[in-house]
Amino acid sequence: MSLIASAILAPLSAAPLILLLRRLPAALALLGAGVGLLASLGLLVDASHGIGDALILPGLPDLPLRLVATPLTALLSSLVAVISSLVLVYATGYMKQDSEKPRFFAIMLFFVSAMQTLVLAGDWILLLAAWELIGLASYLLIGFWYRRPGVRSAATRAFLVTRSADLGLYIAVFILIAGAGSSDIATTLDTGGRAAVAAGLLLLIAAMGKSAQTPLHDWLQRAMAGPTPVSALLHSATLVAAGAILLIRTAPMLPPEVLLAIGIVGGITSVVTGLIALGEPDLKRLLAASTSSQYGLMLVAVGAGVPLAALLHLIAHAAIKSSLFLGAGVFQHSRDSTALTELAGAGRDRPRIFAGFALAALALAGIPPLSGFYSKDAVIAAALASTKAPILASLALAGTLLTGAYMARTLRVLWRGSGKRRDIAGLGWMGAGLAGLVILAIFLGAAFPAVERLLSVRLPENTLAQVLGLSAALGGLALGWLIPARRLLGPLLPWAQQGFALAGGLDTWMVRPALAVARGCEQLERQLYAGVLAVGRLGLGIGQAVRRSDDRVIDGLIFSLARATVNLGHRARTLQSGLIHRELAVTAVGTVLIFVPLFIALLIF
């Protein structure tokens, strides 16, 4: 079997196996993910030697499905495989006490294979399919503990928001296929003119939904209802990454006006969600807001015309953010809560976990020589080099400053104060998964030149960017450590804690109008039904009226005719009295009455 198929099918085939056997779910999951990882790395090695791979599958008439391994897709596939394998190692420990492990691991593997399909897809239909399937998988994972309060609405909301935005992808795909006459992604990237503008803007909408960009950022914070390994996977290399990956892959097609829109959306998101993270009282929700913020920075890089910078930040962020979530999961198990007030001092209890968490936090802030420094530097350099540098670079630097501030705030909370420490089952597995990811978060920066070579693109060098980026990061860290978030945010605090929802957010703008229309339809429906019944009744009424008229008028006529006849009979009977002389007289009169007209008639004619 080809490597490209194995990368998808290995995790996919392990999923039903787990459900059927219901034994050793974690071991089977690791096996499936491991084989998939080897296949992905094989693709990457091949790609680095200039060997591509492609698989064409039957799809719709004239629109076959394609999987392609190019340097970019192979790299993304490896990223997904590495991160998901390490998260699964961690989950082996995290889910140790859960009674529904088979379901958990089966959905996780399904999720991984759907994401592999998405990154390896060579045509729009397969990409769209995978895009929606990761939505399903995240719905099932966010709703994993479906009996707990609040979980179902979180899962429902995540699916609905992303699906609404997915309409953008649907229409964009139709436009691109209609324009190119083919669903091959590489072919459609030649699209130009108005079609490219329309498709580009629609792709941006789809990406905003998946990557939780302002104003569609709200669902991601709520999605924290799922198990922590799910969050680690969702936020790093899978669901949320899909939006940025979409824009990175289509970047060659995007016209300048679309790029500007992407950059501005990303920049605004990185500031807005950065502020939300700064004011957030819950650790996992803080990390979720931070995810939106970092994806905002990637969009800035795409908007600045340097998708490679976005890709590097995506790679670095994947390792960093999954490390942070996995660390947060340990703290959560140890305090049975994710509220920052409950977590005070949780880091000091477990110094090794805290060390990993802190390294990842510093990497996210952009401190050298950790990976985040290089990627963030690339983003800022891209923004500075763009024609819209004043807007994009200032937003990117503000986002960087805020990253430092909220990470410092988190570290301070975790280190200061004290609370009750609880023993945790499965810490070994959790530590192993976390360690692997933290190592990546630290050293991935060293691999970036190799990525540049692989993709044959050079990043712009810019000392100014390094200086500015580093000062923003250090400034942010200092602010966050020294000044309480309350004072930093000032009057913005209550607004930030509401998630900057615009006048009630999604509910006001989408859910309520839809429900109102639905109620309107239902009312119309009742009226229509009543109308049909009324027509039916009218028919019955006419029928009854006819029957009544039958009774009175026609029947009446008939009956009165009958009565008249009977009466006539009665009268006639009186004639037949039986008296001979009267009978003779009647006969004579009758004969005369008959013969007189006859005579008259004969005389006339």
Added chain:
Amino acid sequence: MPSLVSITLFLPLLGALLVMALRKAPAQVVHSIGIVVSGLTLTGAVLMWSRGVNETGFAQLEQFDWMPAIGAAYRVGVDGISLPLVLLSALLFFVTFIYSAKVRERSHAYVVLLLLLETAAIGTFTALDAILFYVFFEVSLVSMYFMIAGWGHEDRQRAALMFFLYTLLGSLPLLLAILGLYLGSDPHTFDMRVWIDKPPLTGTAAMPALVAMLFTFAVKTPVFPFHTWLPAAHVQAPAAGSVILAGVMLKFGTYGLIRFALQMTPGAFRDAGIAILVLGVVSALYGAFAALAQSDLKRLIAYTSVNHMGYIIVGVAIAALALDPAIRATALDGSVLQMVSHGLVTGALFFLVGMLQDRARTREMDRFGGLLKVTPLLGWSFVLAAFASLGLPGLAHFPAEFQIFLATLRVEPVADVVILGIVITAGLYLKAISRVFLGEPREQWAGMADLNVREVLALGPLLILIIALGIAPAWVLDIIHQTTAALRF
């Protein structure tokens, strides 16, 4: 020796006669006869499938004289549009017989009616003579009327009568149109193939015929605002009746729309294309919104039928408006596939609601909760079918709707606003899943039994095909595409 088509067509009728002859047989025997006969019919349909269709028109033809004086004959055959529907019908009847094996109330009459209905359904899809078509089309009404009136729920009499009168009155215009086409053909004939090859009515004469046909098929499909019989009939019909009604009988409308309206009056259809398109768009969106407002699970699914059938109307209208044969083929491929998908998905959903109602004696969503824990098999089956119905890729509706929407964008981009429907259906199904299956299980339903073997056997084939059709639609699309790619009008 009669042809395979005729054997498949009349097997259920023979089965019905057999059941009528065995008046003293116990219910189990009667149900076994139903299952075996419908199983044989399904085998016949599969054999028909394996013989396939050809690109030049109808395949597997059989013909002999019936009323030669007026040009009516027994003519049957299939093409890429009707063959998938024959297979779908045979399958749905087979699983319906399995599901119905529990019916103890007047089981003789029940099995006879269902078998009659099966012959009527397959006859409607295979008839190539307009009189024959009309006979099958009407006979199905009678059987369904008795199904609803005899084995339905609370308010069944009224619903059955409404269904019967509505669709009976609805089908009269079709008779007029058939007469018009007959009188327009030269020499006079009821041969549908002749009418398709050389449309008898053209110009202004075609428009009244089209309007008459549109009315009939709009009632049958049903299209807003002629759909009011549907929720009433579905809610009151027994689960098996709902499955056949939604899965098979609604397709009479869309099949007729393609076979009669589009193929026999193509010019007039093109002239009226925009109006029909608007009707389809409004119907699809209206059905979705009306479904969103429901609290009765069965009504909800009934309204999503209006939504899904609306997409088919859109697809057919786009096919008529498209000038490029490739786009036309895409639109029709999607429309025909959507009929198959809808049959499988809605069939499964009505079975599941029926199973819920058998257990809980209610269909109100708010009275349930947490059932995923209590009845995992039922719950996950519902989740799968619901996600299929909301158009998730990898499941049956996606390839069909994708093709319809793609063709729509290429012909009338504005009409693609109909795609909003997939978000609304997502919302309403997630709401239903959340209310019925998620959350903490209620005490009241703690003892609810999960699916039994009979129910798994009825549902299983549908769910497997929903996935098979979603992942690899090619095995059905190849048959459909052979015909749609060759259509010239």
